[in-house]
Amino acid sequence: MLSLLFLFVAGTTLISCKKDGLTYRSDLEKSFDTWLAFKKSSADSYSYTVRSASWTGYFTETVITVQAGEVTGRKYIAKIRKDNGAVETLGQWTEDRTGLNSHSDGAATRTLNQIYDMARTQWLVRREDADTYFEAANNGIISSCGYVPKNCQDDCFTGINITAVNAL
Numbered sequence: 001m002l003s004l005l006f007l008f009v010a011g012t013t014l015i016s017c018k019k020d021g022l023t024y025r026s027d028l029e030k031s032f033d034t035w036l037a038f039k040k041s042s043a044d045s046y047s048y049t050v051r052s053a054s055w056t057g058y059f060t061e062t063v064i065t066v067q068a069g070e071v072t073g074r075k076y077i078a079k080i081r082k083d084n085g086a087v088e089t090l091g092q093w094t095e096d097r098t099g100l101n102s103h104s105d106g107a108a109t110r111t112l113n114q115i116y117d118m119a120r121t122q123w124l125v126r127r128e129d130a131d132t133y134f135e136a137a138n139n140g141i142i143s144s145c146g147y148v149p150k151n152c153q154d155d156c157f158t159g160i161n162i163t164a165v166n167a168l
Contacts, residue, residue, distance in 0.1 A: 021126040024134035028124060032116050034140030039112070042167035044069040048138075049164040050107035054155050057081035058090075062107035067168065069111060072097045076106035107160070112141070115160060119145045123159040133157075138165045 022028070038046070045067045053059040058080045065073035077092040093103055100109055110118070123146045124132055130147040137143035146159015 022120065023124050023126050023132045025124075027134055027136065028116075028119055028142075031134075031136035031140055031142050034136070035112055035116060035142070038139075038141060038165070038167070045168040046112070047164075047166050047168060048112060048162050051161050051163045052107075060106070061163075064107060064109060065168070066111050069113075071100065071109040071111060074100060074103075074106060074109055076103065078105070112165070115142060115145075115162075118160070123147060133159070138162060141165045 047063055047065045050062045050064065051059065058078070060076065060078045063073075063075040064071060065075075074095045075093075078090040079087050080090055081087050091105075093106075095102055119134070119142065124134060126132070127147060130149045132147045133144055134142075135144040142160075142162060144159070144161050146157050146161075148156045148158075
């Protein structure tokens with residue numbers, strides 16, 4: 001009887017994992033566990049850097065600051081790499097708690113908990129018409145997560161690229 005119960009539970013678990021349509025599930029869970037340990041050790045106070053880049057040489061970096069689980073700041077810079085290799089700054093700004101989201105450009109003001117939720121509910125959902133990506137190169141914390149529609153040529157990534165996560 002006990003063995004039948006075990007087989008039922010194991011079978012149900014395998015089927016539910018397959019049916020949920022999530023890619024990179026085990027990698028995401030391992031990364032999320034790493035995140036939870038970091039969150040605890042940093043008292044949920046950290047910064048992370050989101051980078052976006054285009055084939056044209058244009059790129060941006062947004063640093064999001066989180067203190068005690070709340071977004072308290074955002075710092076943005078946009079640059080372009082010229083044909084001669086020089087880099088030109090096109091714009092930059094800083095927002096504090098009172099001015100959050102006063103600029104339309106830059107990465108969204110999300111906590112890493114919210115980033116992991118987006119990974120689970122949007123970016124890692126299995127799609128037949130897209131290739132999905134996940135990396136955890138920030139000491140095990142999410143670094144790249146998203147998808148690219150098949151046959152898309154340029155700048156089609158939907159998701160997030162995080163280049164650094166630091167405790168405050």
